[in-house]
Amino acid sequence: MKKNTLISKDIIPITSKERVISGFGFFNIWVGMAVIIATFQIGANGIDSMSVWDLAGAIFVANVIIALVTSLTADIGVEHGLSFSAYLRAPFGIAGVHIPSISKGIVASIWFGIQTYLGATAINYIVNDLTGFDYWFVWYVVFATVQIVQASLGIKAVDRFAVIAAPSILLISVWIFFQISGMAADNGTNILTYEGTSTNTTWLLVMATNMGFWSALAVDIPNITRYLKAPKNERNWFKRNKNNIIPHLTALPTVQTFMGVIGGVSFLATGNWNPIEVVQQISTGWVMVIVLLMVVLAQWSTNSAANLIPASLTFVNAGAKINLSYSMGIVLAGIVGTLFQPWAILDQLNVYLGYYGAILSALAGIMICDYYIIRKRRLNVRDLYKENGQYTFNKGINWAGMISWIFAGGLAIYFLEYMYLVGFPLGMVTYYFLTKYWYLKKYPQMEIESNFSDEYLGTTVGRDWHITTDEESIVQEETAVTTEAK
Template sequence: WIFLQINGIAKEANLNIFTYEGTANQTTWLFIMAANMGFWSLLAVDIPNITRYLKAPTNEKGWFKRNKNSYIPHLLALPTVQTFMGVIGAVSFLATGNWNPIEVVQEITTGWLMVVILLMVVLAQWSTNSAANLIPASLTFVNAGAKWNFSYAWGIVLAGVIGTLFQPWAILDQLSNFLGYYGATMSALAGVMICDYYIIRKRRLNVKDLYNPKGQYHYNKGVNWAGMIAWLVASAVAVYFLEYMYLVGFPLAVALYYGLMKFWYLKKYPQAEVESKFSDDYLGTSADRDWVIIPELENETAEALNKDRVVTTSNS
């Protein structure tokens, strides 16, 4: 409906948006899409916090079948809808000089239509901001405060308080620059994550060591310097090519991280799933295995085994 309204304004200005040809001084379509990728970059790297609640079929190793409950909604929701949102914004800018179609439509509507628009704005903030801004920050606080059973509700409160203290309204005049730098650093982080899980480990994890502070993922005093170096270098290059940050930072981080891990860090800190030649022992439901790790039971089992060894030794 908004698109049709904006298109009507364009027609009144004798502008056909379907045959319009831009000039060299105008923003390119690729730049707009790159900017949108930067806008959604935090949600992209945090999406495992949401998708971990999805059901996956047992004994299914095929990526497409296992992840259909994840990638189908993502393809339908983000690329398709966000592209159309970009189209509406572009048409709005061409027709009126204002990239915000909501503001444009507000100027030409009255009565109940204005109520509908305001309702749409409220729902958009409720849904989009919750997913893109509140959930990542809240779950970060929940994970950091796991030792103290920090709840999700308190995570939301803390995210809201800290977000307010940082005065986000102060960056509105520089929003494009902020999202550019922000998207550049997040694009490199996404590259490291994707490379580590899909290329280095081939979707296998040593789950027990994830919960072992001194396990294989401890690396050098808790820091994986291969990942840090790849992230920092790729982020810096993405910032330098700020207009296309995600298209630069992501592939560069993948390449750097793969090289550093393959020829340096894996030799220094061997990873069980890689050393095993990617054994199915490090898979979960795709190999019909549900990981249940209860430290108290493991300790009791260890103590019982030790007692058996003592008895056996004394009897012999």
């Protein structure tokens, strides 16, 4: 029997029995993901032009908006147990999906490289100080290998690691903040009353930059949220998504704002945006070890959940034809991230954030429009895995999605400074009109033609989607309420 090239065991829907992450666990994962050393640079870039309070406000507002967007796309995983790439077959087609999906996978891989490089340089600093051995790339390879092995163990290993990493990172971050604040006071700068006078940037620009910072995870968060525990037969969106939205709205805005402020204060105190380097230079003995622990845990916890797993699943989706495994996808993500030389990209971080943020902001608008407005959260999940199903569209491509993405993403790049504020709404509006008044007339969608029947819902009606991996046929099995009650 001919192999179905759209199916592999790592990209079929997650069932309720496989959902192992609690709301508290997801909160810990988000704390780990939100502590990114690169965030310090964003805070430092804005502090010359505003007060610490204005800087914190810009970062906080940006991340509340992103948290809301991410919570909306996260329901794809909660409701249907789908990964980002598997769902994207609906707005882009079973063949067209590979262009945005692999693009996102490459972005996540590059971020893995950036994070690993930052961790490796910190390790090298300590080892060089203690032994005289100075070769950061050795530690890059070692650190990358350890992270790849841990992420290969699956989402449960990530969840367990976050329980240790999250509180440790927060405690050390608070300690670093007071160290940096003390240095600023010693230099005569009161961070509470400081007012920047430069005109290099604006409040709105800092906010837009921070939105672009998280544009990647805002679209592929279903890769994680499909593992979240969710109550079956719960029709209220907020109650069903409580383990999704509460961690998003609490962990991301607060932790990310705190990190940005630390970067801004570090720049005020020393002229160096990276407080880790500053504290390392004045630390000795166990204090230096504690700082090293902060760096390693921060990069590791971010890479596992935010970069390696999402990147791997995009590569698995593209490589289903050759049975590319999840573990090999993780390895491939590490190789790709290294080949892009992240140490060079870090020197141009704002430019990098701008371009990929522009492209992915349009993708987020398309996803939310397709999932909530066009399909009203219904999906013909069986056909997502059929080579001749409704998502085949025009030779495998949904041109409504592709054109919308190119158009909105292109304009977002043109208005690069405010990319998310341009790409997101434009992607949503363009996709709506092209789909509603063009593509649905050519390619009817069963979930829409059924007048949005509950037959195409998942968790809301207590349904698990079961996709076979050993044959071409696809079977849908419904989990009955009476069975669940027993």
